[in-house]
Amino acid sequence: MAKIAGNEIRPGTLVEFDGGLWIAVKTQAVKPGKGGAYNQVELKNIITGTKLNQRFRSDETVDEVYFEKKDYQFLYAEGEMLVFMDTDTYEQIELQKDFVGERAQFLTDGMKVMVTSYEGRPIGVQMPLQVVLTVTEADPVLRGGTAAPSYKSAMLENGLKIQVPPFIDAGTKVVVSTEDGSYVKRAEI
Incomplete structure (x- = not known):
């Protein structure tokens, strides 16, 4: 652990504060017209997931934690x-x-x-930001309607249902975002 000044906290910095381990999610340097400048920091507890907004003045120090x-x-x-x-x-x-x-x-x-x-x-x-998964089932494309849907439902090998473009069929490998489970593109295999 090392002591750092409150204005040195940046997003991704892990600190020990108020008896817990916190990661800085967002930071904003604030210079009010009156009083001293401070760093407005949004902290997230890495164990419980709770969030906390905290002001740190430049003359305050906190323990930076290394992991x-x-x-x-x-x-x-x-x-x-x-x-x-x-x-x-x-x-x-x-x-x-x-x-x-x-x-x-x-x-x-x-x-x-x-x-x-x-x-x-x-x-x-x-985890990786994207994974390649195989489509096991895909809804048929409805033809003839003037307002044809631009996406259709598909089932992936892991059991997840996602929306895919009409040209994706069962057996196709697709790239999926692990952040939100959305279709990214057809896998180039």
Whole structure:
């Protein structure tokens, strides 16, 4: 840990504040007409997910926390647990599905992810921004209507339903965003 001034906090900075671990989401330098300048910081608790808006003056100091990032490979899901393997040491860790959140549905065997840890305790999983999945079912395109829909429903191999363009059929591989589960483009395979 290192002490940093309140005006040095930037988005992505991890700090220990008020007894918790917080990551800066947004920062804004404010110079009011009266009084001293300050840094308006939106903090998110990395354990509970709660948010906090806090003002830090330049003469205030906080402890910046350093965390470790390591590459892991997703192996398999077992009930509510997800098993990952450290790609350097081959050591395995188990994380709750809830810990990864809704993005867990995009995990595929062998997928590389980045696990962020603080003092040996995992605090986050960073996944690829996009994944390639196969369409297993796609609605037929309705012809003849003057107001034809520009998108249709499709089912992916992971069970997720998304909207795809009319030219996508079952068996087609598509690129999907892991942020919101939306169709990005047809995969170039």
